[in-house]
Amino acid sequence: MQTATHTPADETDTLTASLDRIPDREFGYEQARHLLWRAGFGGTPGQIDTLASWGPEKAVDHLLEVEKVPYEQPAADRFDKDIMRPPTQAERLEARAARRRRDEDALARIRLLRQQRQRQDRRQMAEIQRWWLQRLIESPRPLEEKMTLFWHGHFATSYRTIENSYHMYQQNQLFRRHAVGSYKALLYAIIRDPAMLAYLDNNDSRVGKPNENLARELMELFSLGVGNYTEKDIKEGARALTGYTFEDDEFFFNPDNHDKGSKQILGVRGNLDGEDFVAAILQQKACARFIAGKLYDFFALHPGSFEHDDAPAVTRVKARLAGLLRKSDYNVRPVLRKLLLSRHFYHPKVINNRIKSPAELVVGAVRSLNTPVRDMGVLLQAMELMGQSLFFPPSVKGWDGGRSWINTSTVFIRQNLMNFLLTGRLPVGYDSSAKKEKYDPSGLLEPLTSTDPAAARDPERVADYLLRFTLGKPDGQARAVLAEFANEHGGTVKPDTVTGMLLLIAAMPEYQLC
Amino acid sequence: MHHLDAHNARAWTRRELLGTGLIMASAAMTMPAFLQRSALALPSPAGGSLPGVPEDRILVVIQLGGGNDGLNTVAPIGHDEYHRLRPGIRITPQQAIGLDRRHADIGLHPALTGLKDLYDNGLLALVQGVGYPNPNRSHFKSMDIWQTADTSGTGDGWLGRYYDAECCGYGSGESGTPPAQGGAKPAKTTYPPISIGAEAPLALQGRATKPVAFETPDLFRWTGAEIHPSLEKPYEQLVRREPDPNANLSPNEAFLMRTALDAQVSSDQIRRAVEARSLVDYPNGSLAQQLGMIAKMIRAGLKTRVYYATLGSFDTHAGQGGANGRHANLLRQFGDAVRAFYTDLEKQGNAGRVLTMSFSEFGRRVAQNASNGTDHGTAAPMFLFGPMVHAGVRNAHPSLSNLDGGDLKYTVDFRTVYAAVLENWMKADSAAILERRYKPAPVIRDA
Structure with missing residues (x-):
């Protein structure tokens, strides 16, 4: 039963701050569709119907309890870990000897070998990008991948700086392992993560010459937020992190480089090391507030997407989620469960009010419309042009998200990316996949065809059905335009006509929302 | 490719709708605020150029990607070390184009006749030995350093920060506070920088302003009409529609509709501008084509203040040639393209509004390598073009005997050149944008 249909009157209602569970009777097609988009990357009409029939509790638990859905976890040896391995003792000696002899030929040979390895590693990085995009598209545990993406943006690390593809892959596994698990475990792990240690220059940080980069971002961006620590905390924190480095692919604590003196961080005094630093952070109330706030921005309302009058409700919800995060000892799952089941989450001002990230747009289009993937390379390039290149x-701030995704250039890239997925149309000409992989939209209409065959032949009703599925709400003006388009193509709704209607819907500004 | 006519017709309809004052005046009463903004984004019908007014000043950046060999661009022909260290690729004193009696130790590469003409007309300033401390020899990293104006190579682009400061007036860089979202509107309407190329460079990426980027304007539009012509009309109706005033749009919906409409308008404008014929013949080559497009956009009165063009393939590790060959061909493209650009701008009467600056992520090592090429090095010359530059050779060539492990020691920090561009040309607060006070290099005449 669907009582929560979207009407303009709903939008003027004040945003509720209630975290009470949404009643079963208020959880219908629109709510299930919303849940699938926010806790994943959208779903087909069939998947939406299934979740709606399960009711909110079962639907949310199905998405949250990722380990109950069988899916192979990535193997450590899926990619070559030795491309950027450190030089062997023999190689080091050879290079040193060549430098001493001023043997230009030998030095040029060594340089060339290094360049070859770097090229090979960049190729592997491109493979890892494809691998992850494939997984985002295919995974039966969409929330696991979505949270992996969340942590990637939160603990942002770029290959561009560290130039080690295997370390990026390792870090990606770390995020996936703790996807809906413990933030606390993740924070302890991140100060031992080779990619992060290299990215924020901690690998050379040593007693007497501490590098403050990791200490600063650990508090400013990863845990507490600006204003919740002092410059002195950064200086002392950096001392605590001296000697935290890595060897090859493993964390390595170098006691010779560690500052063993007394320090005071966030009010805790003693001979503190990195773990003590993290523990001091986790003691701060600001930490749960900051992390709960970021989760909220990601799953519910991004800053700037609500009106001034609704700010108090958002603040209240965030504060209560923060309390929950503390009470659960930084376990993310109960917090997400509370949010995803709440009245607040299903308020009309929250539904369809998130600007899709490039990952959500691309992955969501394939997953919900069931288009062919066509060419991973094209998809990744489009994501880069839209401002989100995986890895x-x-x-270190990650992606700003929200409106920062949208500008006059990315509007066309987003529209044209949809043209590509639906037809194989490239900016100039067609992809080679266009002929052999024609998009078949008949599956989308299945639920309509099976219940009401007459409706599936009626342009207006097909338009309504598609708008409700893609934009989440009816739109009288758009329905009329789409129906007229179908009528011009003979009035009977053939698959090509449906594809045409989808091309038009995907070009609408509202299609960028989920 | 004859579909352009159709677009033209569509563009005309749009202009009729928004370009006339009468309709504007009445529409202003009923149109939601965000639609009015789009309408105002059109250039004023009279062109509205007021030379000398900072709002009218334009900066064009030319990026020479791959690490241009500065030592064969402006060759230190009067220095024995140059000839000794580059036996296979050097420019001889006979081949070089002499510039200035007081700087007889240097000469332009013989392929740079275009630059020589600009020089003779007082349109070129040459700054030598430009670099930065602790030079990085990775293409990526050093390019990031030049584009962020930060020796860590992280943060927003320097021109992105300029735009952010202009539009929203907040502190720049990573520590900057983003503008209050949702509520406060940008203080000034700005016209995003335009970059020719598939990807916009980091230099133009700010926090609030994002650049427009396209390889050709034909790609800066929706491709659906090529899939089937019957999609065009409904597309117009759906994407250019005026939203129902009673529709109760959410802030995000309103924002998306406004941006989509802005995109349509600026796509129309840019494509219409570029369809015009150039006033002069441009030589072949990608850079000339890019600058020709930029000249047309300037001529059409686009209010864009920053344009970005790129010429690549300067990574000449092997067989780079001397007076002729690979590197010579690249330099000829560069010099001839800039000459044609300024000839065009002069004819338009816009030359006085346009400052052009070229740079590369690094120069190359002083000594050639065993494959008659050169490896990644450090300092290199920068060129600034336009009637507003302090024309001539601005400083001495860096020493070729006092090297740093085979590399030139820089004598001018590139950020002092950026400071001059920002401070003396764009009339912006360079210290706020560059996050440090740099004494502007003397490259722009008092204006």
């Missing part, structure tokens, strides 16, 4: 976040 290459623009800075």
Whole structure:
């Protein structure tokens, strides 16, 4: 039963701050569709119907309890870990001897070999990008991949700086392992993660010459947020992290480089090391507030997507989620469960009010419309042009998200990417997949065809059905335009006509929302 | 490719709708605020150029990607070390184009006749030995350093920060506070920088302003009409529609509709601008084509203040040639393209509004390598073009005897050149944008 249909009147209602469970009777097609988009990357009409029929509790638990859905975890040896291995003792000696002899030929040979390895590693990085995009598209545990993406943006590390593809892969496994698990475990792990240690220059940080980069970001971006620590905490924190480095692919604590003196961080005094530093952070109330706030921005309302009048409700919800995160000892799952089942989450002002990230747009289109993937390379390039290159976040801040995704250039790239998925149309000409892989939209209409065959031949009703599925709400003006388009093509709704209607819907500004 | 006519017709309809004052005046009463903004984004019908007004000043950046060999671009022909260290690729004193009696030790590469003409007309300033401390020899990293104006190579682009400061007036870089979202509108409407190429460079990426990037304007549009012509009309109706005033749009919906409409308008504008014929013949080659497009956009009165063009393939590790060959061909493209660009701008009467600056991520080592090429090095010359530059050779060539492990020691920090561009040309607060006070290099005349 669907009582929560979307009407303009709903939008003027004040945003509720209630975290009470949404009643079963208020959980219908629109709510299930919303849940699938936010806790994953959208779903087909069939998947939406299934979740709606399960009711909120079962639907949310199915998404949250990822380990109950069988899916192979990536193997450590899936990619070559030795491409960027450190030089062997023999290689080091050879290079040193060549430098001493000023043997230009030998030095040139060594340089050339290094360049070859770097090229090979860049190729492997491209393979890992494809691998992850494939997984985002295929995974039967969409929330696991979505949270992996969340942590990647939160603990942002870029291949561009560290130039070691295997370390990026290892870090990706770390995020997936703790996807809906413990933030606490993740924070302890991140100060031992080779990719992060290299990215924030901690690998050379040593007593007497501490590098403050990791200490600063650990508090500013990864745990507490600006204003919740002092410059002195950064200096002392950096001392605690001296000697935290890695060898080859493993964390390595170098006691010779560690500052063993007394320090005071966030009010805790003693001979503190990195673990003590993290423990001091986790003691701070600001930490749960900051992390709960970021989870909220990611799953519910991004800053800037709500009106001033609704800010108090958002603040209240965030505060209560923060309390929950503390109470659960930083376990993410109960917090997400509370949010994803709440009245607040299903309020009309939350539904369809998130601007899709490039990953959500690309992965979501394939998963919900069931288009062919066509060419991973094209998809990854489009994502890069739209501002989200996996494993290459623009800075340690990660992606700003929200409206920063959208500008006059990315509008066309987003529209044209949809043209590509639906037809194989490239900016110039067609992809080679266009002929052999024609998109067949008849599966989308299945639920409509099976219940009401007459409706599936009626342009207006097909338009309504598609709009409700793609945009989450009816739109009288759009329905009329789409129906007229179908009527111009003979009035009977053939598969090509449906594809045409989808091309038009995907070009609408509202299609960028989920 | 004759579909352009159709687009033209569509563009005309759009202009009729928004370009006339009368309709604007009445529409202003009923149109939601975000639609008015789009309408205002069109250039004013009279062109509205007021030379000398900072709002009218334009910066064009030319990126020479791959690490241009500065030592064969401006060759230190008067230095024995140059000839000794580059026996296979050097420019001889006879081949070089002499510039200045007071700087007889240097000469331009013989392929740079285009630059020589600009020089003779007082349109070229040459700054030598430009670099930065602790030079990085990775293409990626050093390019990031030049584009962020930060020796760590992280943070937003320097021109992105300029735009951010212009539009929103907040502190730049990673520590900057983003503008209040949702509520506060940008203080000024700005026209995003335009980059010719598939990807916009980091230099133009700010926090609030994102660049427009396209290889050809034909790609800066929706491709659906090529899939089937019957999609065009409904597309127009759906994407250019005026939203129902009673529709109760959410802030995000309103924002998306406004941006989509802005994109349509600026796509129309840019494509219409570029369809015009150039006033001069441009030589072949990608850079000339890019600068020709930029000249047309300037001529059409686009209010964009920063354009970005790129010429690549300067990574000449092997067989780079001397007076002729690979490197010579690249330099000829560069010099001839800039000459044609300024000839065009002069004819338009816009030359006085346009400053052009070229740079590369690094120069190359002083000594050639065993394959008659050169490896990644450090400092290199920068060129600035336009009637506003302090024309001529601005400083001495860096020493060829006092090297740093076979590399030139830089004598000018590139950020002092950026500071001059920002401070003396764009009339912006360079210290806020570059996050440090750099004394502007003397490259722009008092204006």
